[in-house]
Amino acid sequence: MSTRIFGSGIKRREDPRLITGGAKYTDDMALPGMLHMAMLRSPYAHAHIKHIDTATAQGMEGVVAVYTATDLSLGAVPCAWLVPNSDLKTPAHPPLAADKVRYVGDAVAIVIAEDRYLAQDAADTIHVEYEVLGAVVNPEEATQEGAPQLFDDVPNNIAFRWIASSGDEGVEKAFAEADVVVKDRIVQQRLLPTAMEPRAALAQWNSGTGEMTIWCTSQNPHIHRFILSGMLGLAEHKVRVIAPEVGGGFGSKIPVYADEALAAWASMKLNRPVKWAETRSENYLVTIHGRDHIEHVEMAATSDGTITAIRGTVYAGMGAYLSTAGPGIPTILHGLMYCGPYTIPHARCESIGVFTTTTPTDAYRGAGRPEAVFLMERLIDQVARKLNMDPVELRRKNLIPPFEDGYTIPLGLTYDSGNYEVALDKALAMIGYADFRKEQAEARKQGRYLGIGVTTYCEICGLGPSQVAGATGFQGGLWESTIIRVTPTGKVHAMIGASPHGQGEETTFAQLISDEIGIPVEDIEILHGDTGNTPMGWGTYGSRTTPVAGAALVLATRKIKEKARAMAAHLLEAAVEDIDYEDGKFFVKGSPDKFKTIQEATLMATLAWNMPEGMDPGMEASQFYDPPNFVYPFGTHIAIVEIEADTGIVHLKRYVAVDDCGPQINPVIVAGQIHGGIVQGVGQALFEGVVYDEHGQLLTGSMMDYAVPRAEAFPEFELDHTVTPSPHHPVGLKGVGETGTIASTPTVYNAVIDALQPFGIKTMEMPLTAARVWEAMQRRNGSANGSTNGVHEGS
Amino acid sequence: MQIQGSYTFEYDQQAVWNILMNPDAIAKAIPGVKEMVPLEGETYAWRAIAKIGVASVSGTYSGIIRMTEIEAPDRYRLTAEGEGQQSVINGTALITMQPAQEAGKTVVVWDAEASLAGKLASIAQRLIKSAAGLLSRQFFGGLAKQLKAAEKEAKTVPAATSSHSMAGES
Amino acid sequence: MQVSITVNGKRYERNIDPRMLLVHFLREELGLTGTNIGCDTSQCGACTVHLNGKGVKSCTCLAVQVDGMDITTIEGLAQNGALHPMQEAFWELHGLQCGYCTPGMIMASTAYLATNPSPSEEEIRGSLEGNFCRCTGYQNIVAAIKSAAEKMQQEPVGV
């Protein structure tokens, strides 16, 4: 048998168009008669709109239309994750603000013109009279008495209050009886997802057929169709959403935004194609932001290092409106993961969603789990320090022992499979942990500050059973479906409802199919992104495409295989039970030279001249797949940093990652996901952070001020893996799209704090920029007396 | 955003006062100002159009410039309100002048507060803050140049001195 | 304004707005949409092209400024249907995911190799200072550039 295609790091099939400039992203498209839309956005974070004067813009040559809220007949932008038992408030989010703006960037008017510069110029002439109101950007402060109120019917700006608990009594008791308790206040700073391709939409209304086609930067075109048809008041089958090439998303292209709905509405109104494309600065201003938690967390342990309880209160900034999945992030995807990979018997998370006069937040790579893993790993290091224990040994002591088929944690989730300690040991061996400690001690004597950080994580992904989606208030299902169609000559079209945008499923899914039925990957095309030619699916996010859509694909392929087997049996005049399969060939048991290839079986089934009794012609299968559970990848990441004493610059010297996402279809692609994830997570630890001033003005509104990580900040990552299959997936796959981001932030953060031990620094606010680290070191040296700037000394 | 600074002119206080009250001179010295037209019914207010290029928010801004709290020849307050490029600019500066230690020179001190809103704030606030010193120097340097030019002119064509209508004299 | 610009070996005469950026000229006037736009402050490098053989960010110059000059975009890098070794290396070593930064990365790194034909890993990372990628974590981009450099040392190509 030839080398198995499953597990082989073949070159990606999507790349030829991407490396030659042949790929078409949304903004690359143009249609005859196309108009351009520009948005007029509020310069104030919070203000009443007194008057809008659009006369100048209306009169400009080349301007086709100017619309404000009063002109619109378009539904509100809905929130689609209505977390139950949380007293959730869902104030309307109008596509254009009518009487009040609630963040800088809130749209007030749109201009449609013959070209995009003209549209922008005309928007600039619109004069809006505002009555400026107070701004509030900090979610904890927004809940206090006297804070500016965004909505009349949302007292104290509290959007929801949600609690997950293993039992409050048990939690209280564990804390009361603990030998040690550590507490921390963690600020999960706001982040800008920064997909390199900004968002865009192109809408074309066909008044003759009553059909609307929308090309847009979406991670989930079927969800876009579902929601946009509702907003536009069109029947769903008359709306076609196409996500062409999409230049990254990281969660920011999940939500349905007002912008694409407005472009579509304008196209209907004017009966011409309308395009809208944001600039990077507009992207930073209005595309969702991530994180934004203020967390008060604590951990209880006994003196021998057994963790007995963890609890936290989270103020989660929702921004000015609830984005599509916003409320689900700091609750379901965060609070339920409070136990991590550890045998912690008692846990409680209270998550308070808060409106602030800022850009709405939603899922950003990892979404809720990075925050959970971060606080866990921070607290563990602090417990270890307090008990004078090695942080690795403390982790090891509390890890859940290996399990192959289900482990239920106190918060109710059942992890699918795990073998945490093996990954930990592998990573420790790779980094040479024991030796490093010696090196560190030596270095300290010479005034060099080395530090190591270790994270043992597990996470929840592969979203997820639809029943759970329903129970947690997600306004959709979370299954996937696929149609596999084999042409008469044995080529394959596999249509999936999920919508990859860089993750490489055009390759890995072809490998999955090829592995099952022996058709070469060159003969397999994975079609995605177009609701017009793909079956329903809920999209690409939450590391779910491979675990969920991949499972549907495998099961559909197996249906093809069984039909082909029956066809071959018929052609070979043998009983189906007597037909064996290997490498694309069906043969009669024991006589491998008497065979029919899958292509021959397909051709004969398509010609249908001579079908087995009761078999329909053709070679096609469809499959829906609703996963019975989530998947729980895990692993250990370790970082070594050195801090320059004179400057506070953190040098990331080594980074080891051992991840377990089950069997890997294509290890090269898996590694790529982890590399990218690590850099984004380290970005949060060291470089990235949104800054608003007290008036709600975004000060990090461009790449000049928002520090997107660059190549030179990183060493070559050292990767390895373990393989623990998911028991419930047809081929054992787990997701890997977010693990790098989830694990790397606390890993690098803990390494920096470890390096700063001689200074007694216990915690600092992220990002750990050189200035911040330097100041912390100076303060401790007693040679500077500046502000505390987010630095807290240890005791 | 607070901006403070000072500038020493090589002219006596009255000359400096005069030029600081001259809208034409100011219009020429403010970086980017294209025109300043007196507002009807007000003596010390002008409608101004400026072309400012900061990163990608370069473009035209329009607004009102006003002088208030005038105490000749010692101090006045300059305020500016402008909008454009989906941004709003508000600024107020208290400008005081006094004779320098060295005879014949005048020190101008300004204490300004500016706020930016919208796109300009998100892209350019930090740039502007770091550029504030430079811009102020450009402004006062520009005025000094004009004084110098006027002086030269006065030397060569004595009659020309009267062409500088001094707003501060009224 | 009348300009004459050679792009990928073909001369284009156009009458354009003097304010038009080179990147818009390429994308909108010539329909060469392989050159991408990732920012509006000249940071990201997605728009990098070759101008008389040197790497430039095409969002930083006006089309009229390059009148009479020679531009190569990602569409013009492959010669006679054969991929440039840099394109090959990006493909071979998984140096791209969503592909949005890729044309800029490839154009910037080919221009860089012209100035430093066998760079160290550290030098390569440094050379990418003006090119952002949000997907790959840079590791495979660096590996691709290194591998292309080695190949090109053995079999030099035109660009």
Ligand code: FES
């Ligand atoms: S688009 Fe030119 S540098 Fe970003």
Ligand code: FES
């Ligand atoms: S591959 Fe997506 S930004 Fe580089």
